[in-house]
Amino acid sequence: MNCRSCNGQKLELILDLGEQPWCNDFLSEDRVGKESKYPLRLNYCHDCELLQLDHTVPKETMFADHCYLSGMTKTLINHFYDVAKENVKQFDMKRKDLVVDIGGNDGSQLSQYKKAGVKNVLNIECADRVSEISRKNGIKTITEYFNRDCAEKHIGEKTVKLYNASGVFFHLEELHSVIDGIKYSLRDDGVLIVQFMYAGTMIEKLNFDTIYHEHLCYYTLRSLDNLLKPYGLEMFDAYYSEIHSGSVIAKITHTDGELNTKTDRFLELLENDKKYTLEEFKKFAKTIRSEKDSLRTVLEMYKKEDKTIYAYGAPAKGNTLLNYFGIDKTLIDKAVEINKLKVGNYLPQSHIPITLEDKKDLPDYYLLLSHNFADEIIKKNKDIISKGVKFIVPFPQIQIVGDRTQ
DSSP: OOOTTTOOSOEEEEEEEEEEOOTTOOBOGGGTTOOOOEEEEEEEETTTOOEEESOOOOHHHHHTTOOOOGGGOHHHHHHHHHHHHHHHHHTTOOTTOOEEEETOTTSHHHHHHHHTTOOOEEEEEOOHHHHHHHHHTTOOEEESOOSHHHHHHHTOTTOEEEEEEESOTTSOTTHHHHHHHHHHHEEEEEEEEEEEEOHHHHHHTTOGGGOSTTOOEEOOHHHHHHHHGGGTEEEEEEEEEOGGGSEEEEEEEETTSTTOOOOHHHHHHHHHHTTOOHHHHHHHHHHHHHTTTHHHHHHHHHHHTTOOEEEEOOOHHHHHHHHHHTOOTTTOOEEEESOTTTTTOBOTTTOOBEEEOOTTSOOSEEEESOGGGHHHHHHHTHHHHHTTOEEEEOSSSOEEETOTTO
């Protein structure tokens, strides 16, 4: 394949995670064992430096009826409000300024813009069930994939003060059409906010489980800038956030726009970005391959001691971890969830059943698959930890929370 960003042909394989189902393919009982599997391989482009998958599962397969909801965690809601509040102040936004969220999910981010004083908001969300939840949350929502055609049909030329793309910019199969649509409809004084899981943090924290089929691209600042510049768009501000185990919030505008003055924090982050080279990506892959059996060994030890082990949460990323490490229902009795769209289904490939979280049904150990929200989850569960329940946190190194010998 050619590079998703620059169309170059100099791609090098970095990490092969084997054949896996797409990780939000939660299975009804009658589909267990019938799920499709696809290559999951991370590649590096020598021309534009973008990390990317070389296989595309069609967006209609993955996103038309996905069940991820961004409003399920307090940490994310607080983060969304902080982002909205900062942007409203930084860009002197008015009540009637148009804010469009690309893949805005259940409307959680746009709700925070409304709370911060900007009332003219629009969610472009592709999933039917999630769109309906967004509407119930009081957000004007169009159920469609965003691209240039969508921008022309629903938004118009130079109408948007602020585009938001939180955790979706790496999902985009129609990457260039999406950017073209943003360029077309962004006001001269407009700004695009892109939040992405940072490739630099991914390799530092060994978060290989952020690699899955929905995530087609893994950005450094350099590779994102290389993507944007041909469209007359540039980053002028960016900062690091611990959200999702390490993300960057980048602020982008027209190259010749009035906002395009580089901030000190962006320049500092850009300088640090230079250390994430091909050699560092190769070291990351080598470490993941060498650690493949470590977590499974811990779980097997506990099962030999007749301990019960549940997975805490059923996030998409958890399926990459379970399936690459070869962990299945023989080691994990069940996964507990608060997202009712997932409850009653089974995890793809591992076939672990998903049940509603119930504090009357406690295991000896929880494997914390939602480890990107570890602090919030551990704090929330102090009561059961005090009763002897332990949490296994898999990254960046295996940690047993609640084990007084640790």
